[in-house]
Amino acid sequence: MTSMVDLKDLTQAELEELMGSWGQAPFRARQVQKWLYKGVTDLEAMTDVSKAVRELLRERTVLSRLLLVARQQSQDGCEKFSFRLEDGEVIESVLIPEEGHHTLCVSSQVGCAQGCRFCLTARRGFRRQLRPAEIVNQILAVRSLIPAKPAITNLVFMGMGEPLANFANLLKALTIILAPWGLNFSSRRVTVSTVGLAPQIPALGQAVPVNLAVSLNAPNDALRATLMPIARQYSLAEVLAACRAFPLPPHRRITFSYVLLKGINDALAQARELARLLRGLRAKINLISFNPHPLLPFQAPERETVLNFQDILVQAHYTALIRESRGADISAACGQLAGELSGGSSG
Numbered sequence: 001m002t003s004m005v006d007l008k009d010l011t012q013a014e015l016e017e018l019m020g021s022w023g024q025a026p027f028r029a030r031q032v033q034k035w036l037y038k039g040v041t042d043l044e045a046m047t048d049v050s051k052a053v054r055e056l057l058r059e060r061t062v063l064s065r066l067l068l069v070a071r072q073q074s075q076d077g078c079e080k081f082s083f084r085l086e087d088g089e090v091i092e093s094v095l096i097p098e099e100g101h102h103t104l105c106v107s108s109q110v111g112c113a114q115g116c117r118f119c120l121t122a123r124r125g126f127r128r129q130l131r132p133a134e135i136v137n138q139i140l141a142v143r144s145l146i147p148a149k150p151a152i153t154n155l156v157f158m159g160m161g162e163p164l165a166n167f168a169n170l171l172k173a174l175t176i177i178l179a180p181w182g183l184n185f186s187s188r189r190v191t192v193s194t195v196g197l198a199p200q201i202p203a204l205g206q207a208v209p210v211n212l213a214v215s216l217n218a219p220n221d222a223l224r225a226t227l228m229p230i231a232r233q234y235s236l237a238e239v240l241a242a243c244r245a246f247p248l249p250p251h252r253r254i255t256f257s258y259v260l261l262k263g264i265n266d267a268l269a270q271a272r273e274l275a276r277l278l279r280g281l282r283a284k285i286n287l288i289s290f291n292p293h294p295l296l297p298f299q300a301p302e303r304e305t306v307l308n309f310q311d312i313l314v315q316a317h318y319t320a321l322i323r324e325s326r327g328a329d330i331s332a333a334c335g336q337l338a339g340e341l342s343g344g345s346s347g
Helices: 012-020 026-036 051-060 132-145 163-178 200-207 221-227 236-245 268-277 303-315
Strands: 067-073 079-084 090-098 101-105 109-111 126-129 152-157 190-194 211-215 254-260 283-289 319-323
Touching (some): 026 051, 079 132, 090 132, 101 132, 126 163, 132 163, 163 200, 200 211, 200 236, 303 319
Parallel strands (some): 152 190, 190 211, 254 283, 283 319
Antiparallel strands (some): 067 079, 090 101
């Protein structure tokens, strides 16, 4: 592993400070940064940067990129990209085609430490945090591998890992993703998902104006603790208090995700309990049928059960959407990313 600075680990202010320490004017840093997020992978392509500055960059910094090691396409059009990092670890990103645009599901950690029982990523365990450059490079890499149209307009931090457990690196990556000098995404089109790390929830909203999604998966603490170890650390009351403290812009709502597990959390009484739990919150509820996998001990509920669960929430005046599984045949659906190379075409 190199000790040199990765240029995409730096905000604009940090790059200006670094280059200032070399005796370079701030505009030189802005010249360089302009090229970074165009997807340039060679310093020589930075045609308006002086040769002397390029030489300094070559000696003292790294212009990182991800190595594509597998690319798989689902029958429904989703694509899963497996990338090898410089230390040999593998992460995955999923491209979800939508009408007129694409959504990219981004990873924030190598593996995950949260241990949710219905999630395949949890079986891999936690390996390490992703650096800001490794988060941002997922977007740049997928952009370079697909046609320019339709564009990637939406980002969801719902890939491998718990984003809020990598808080400092996540915030720096989001700064780059949202900044006009960076990737220039609209904050309305970036969503960060969490299992419920309560202290970080308001802090996220205070730092960046992104959308928040919270994985609930149970309407009470007792059941939630059997499915999600984080529930033993932060109760639902604490998580929802944190959600109320999240600075929600006008006309936006917090998304609460609920993975339906047959015979576990899909009863109509549990739907009513969920409706009472979320009362008073500006909430949208995404219902997700469990994506079965041989290594996981759960089943998906019947379609009628899902519809009846949804109906209870709609009657309670919530927007409750059934999110259809995408990419399950290539282990790219919700909860299936594991970073294991088990097939697919090499890139």
